[in-house]
Amino acid sequence: MSPSKVTQHAPPGDSSLDHDFHSAWGSVYTNRSTVGDKEILPLWQEYAVDKPAVDRKYHSILSEYTDLFHKVFGGYYPISMHAHATDSLMPTTIASLILNTAATSPLVLDSPTLSPKANEKPEETGMRVRDFALDFLGWTETHVLSPTFVVADNVYGAGYGPLAHASKEWETSAIAAGPKPFVVNMREADEKTLNVRFAEAKAKGAIAVVFDMVSTEDGLVFTPEKFGLVKKCCAKNRLLLIVDETMTAMRCGAPFAFQRPEYAREGVEYQPDLVIFGKGIGVSGIAINFGGVITKGLTYTKQEDIRQTIRFWRALVSRPIRLPILLEALSILRASVAEKWPEQSERIGEAIRDVLYELDPKTKEPGAIQGLGAVVAIDRDIALRFRVMCAIRRRSPWARLLPKLGSASADREGLMKQVFGEESNEQRQVLAQEAEKCGAIPLWCFICGIEATSEDWCRTCYLSYCNNEVCVQAFHRHACK
Ligand SMILES: [Zn+2]
Numbered sequence: 001m002s003p004s005k006v007t008q009h010a011p012p013g014d015s016s017l018d019h020d021f022h023s024a025w026g027s028v029y030t031n032r033s034t035v036g037d038k039e040i041l042p043l044w045q046e047y048a049v050d051k052p053a054v055d056r057k058y059h060s061i062l063s064e065y066t067d068l069f070h071k072v073f074g075g076y077y078p079i080s081m082h083a084h085a086t087d088s089l090m091p092t093t094i095a096s097l098i099l100n101t102a103a104t105s106p107l108v109l110d111s112p113t114l115s116p117k118a119n120e121k122p123e124e125t126g127m128r129v130r131d132f133a134l135d136f137l138g139w140t141e142t143h144v145l146s147p148t149f150v151v152a153d154n155v156y157g158a159g160y161g162p163l164a165h166a167s168k169e170w171e172t173s174a175i176a177a178g179p180k181p182f183v184v185n186m187r188e189a190d191e192k193t194l195n196v197r198f199a200e201a202k203a204k205g206a207i208a209v210v211f212d213m214v215s216t217e218d219g220l221v222f223t224p225e226k227f228g229l230v231k232k233c234c235a236k237n238r239l240l241l242i243v244d245e246t247m248t249a250m251r252c253g254a255p256f257a258f259q260r261p262e263y264a265r266e267g268v269e270y271q272p273d274l275v276i277f278g279k280g281i282g283v284s285g286i287a288i289n290f291g292g293v294i295t296k297g298l299t300y301t302k303q304e305d306i307r308q309t310i311r312f313w314r315a316l317v318s319r320p321i322r323l324p325i326l327l328e329a330l331s332i333l334r335a336s337v338a339e340k341w342p343e344q345s346e347r348i349g350e351a352i353r354d355v356l357y358e359l360d361p362k363t364k365e366p367g368a369i370q371g372l373g374a375v376v377a378i379d380r381d382i383a384l385r386f387r388v389m390c391a392i393r394r395r396s397p398w399a400r401l402l403p404k405l406g407s408a409s410a411d412r413e414g415l416m417k418q419v420f421g422e423e424s425n426e427q428r429q430v431l432a433q434e435a436e437k438c439g440a441i442p443l444w445c446f447i448c449g450i451e452a453t454s455e456d457w458c459r460t461c462y463l464s465y466c467n468n469e470v471c472v473q474a475f476h477r478h479a480c481k
């Protein structure tokens with residue numbers, strides 16, 4: 001793109017709204033450029049001309065990010081950073097993290113018998129601390145050598161690795177590797193059944209229970225009662241509780257979906273130990289709460305102890321997060337506060353549901369629309385009919401609408417004119433012409449959600465497709481208006 005072209009266009013601001021509700025699988029929260037953040041911009045400018053000067057501020061910027069994250073996400077610290085959420089949800093990574101958290105806890109470091117001594121052999125210290133951690137967690141060699149998870153049966157099954165075993169898409173389950181997770185129907189099981197299944201799993205190497213508040217499979221929402229029950233059963237069986245908020249953070253009416261009042265009221269004595277967060281907030285990773293089902297027992301109460309264990313863990317990699325990513329992640333968090341994304345997401349969800357009710361009154365029937373806040377799951381045929389690009393998978397009957405969280409997405413009239421209604425053709429034409437000029441195509445396959453590749457995309461609807469035969473056929477049946 002030539003510099004003159006950049007200046008011709010107003011920067012995309014809060015007012016931009018279009019039918020891309022795929023949002024890179026939900027990893028784009030805003031159309032507003034976070035580089036423009038007035039507090040952060042001077043650092044970017046300095047970085048462009050004097051990188052070492054900004055590098056020298058690295059620890060203080062990382063510490064500012066950690067503090068803000070802790071404040072925004074009600075007590076959770078971003079302890080471990082990863083390129084992708086799937087990387088952070090590896091059982092071996094989680095096992096090492098929790099062993100480190102136990103080994104550097106006040107229970108060890110403040111204990112005259114357990115704490116490392118200067119005059120002993122390092123391997124003796126190592127064995128003693130490890131034995132303590134295993135005993136605390138109720139682990140055997142099995143948990144160390146082949147740790148695994150208990151997962152909800154409607155969990156999406158990550159794109160690769162051990163959790164891919166749980167995927168219902170054959171392309172994903174065919175490449176699964178690592179010990180299989182224990183799949184449990186947590187929505188229907190009663191307390192007794194859950195305890196039996198959790199105990200069996202724990203005995204065979206399970207270290208944690210993983211679920212999401214809104215199923216990525218079908219948009220069904222975990223009920224507050226079930227949330228309370230699962231927490232209780234995790235505590236009883238000494239299993240870490242991990243909530244995957246990759247899709248739901250900021251989008252479901254609270255910073256983390258489980259912090260909504262109806263969930264927060266359930267079993268307040270236990271909190272999820274770890275939360276998986278995704279790229280939408282600038283970086284993926286694992287957040288830890290020291291009042292969790294298991295972590296609470298490690299007696300982290302002093303800030304200095306908490307900071308120290310976080311430093312120890314982050315020191316295992318050369319730099320937990322690269323500086324440009326750190327600056328962006330900090331800007332995104334600041335934008336979430338300034339624009340009140342959690343509150344906004346509730347209004348956006350209501351506006352989208354309202355528009356769907358009006359355009360297709362059948363969606364008012366119970367169960368026709370699933371999801372929570374601005375995670376809206378609908379029948380894929382409805383999404384196809386209204387020509388909305390969604391986070392969708394080829395064989396799933398459900399399509400997920402993941403709008404950006406700016407106030408424009410809560411504007412009912414805007415949603416009609418620029419996204420769902422026939423009037424949206426005008427906006428689609430603008431996008432199509434812009435794409436033609438710079439040789440771009442719509443980003444996502446309208447049928448299966450992966451990268452679109454077809455040059456033969458629809459200039460009327462601004463939609464494209466991938467080269468899969470099923471997608472090619474289904475795409476050509478879409479109704480241009
Ligand atoms: Zn496709």
Ligand SMILES: [Zn+2]
Pocket residue numbers: 458459460461462463478479480481
């Ligand atoms: Zn079309």
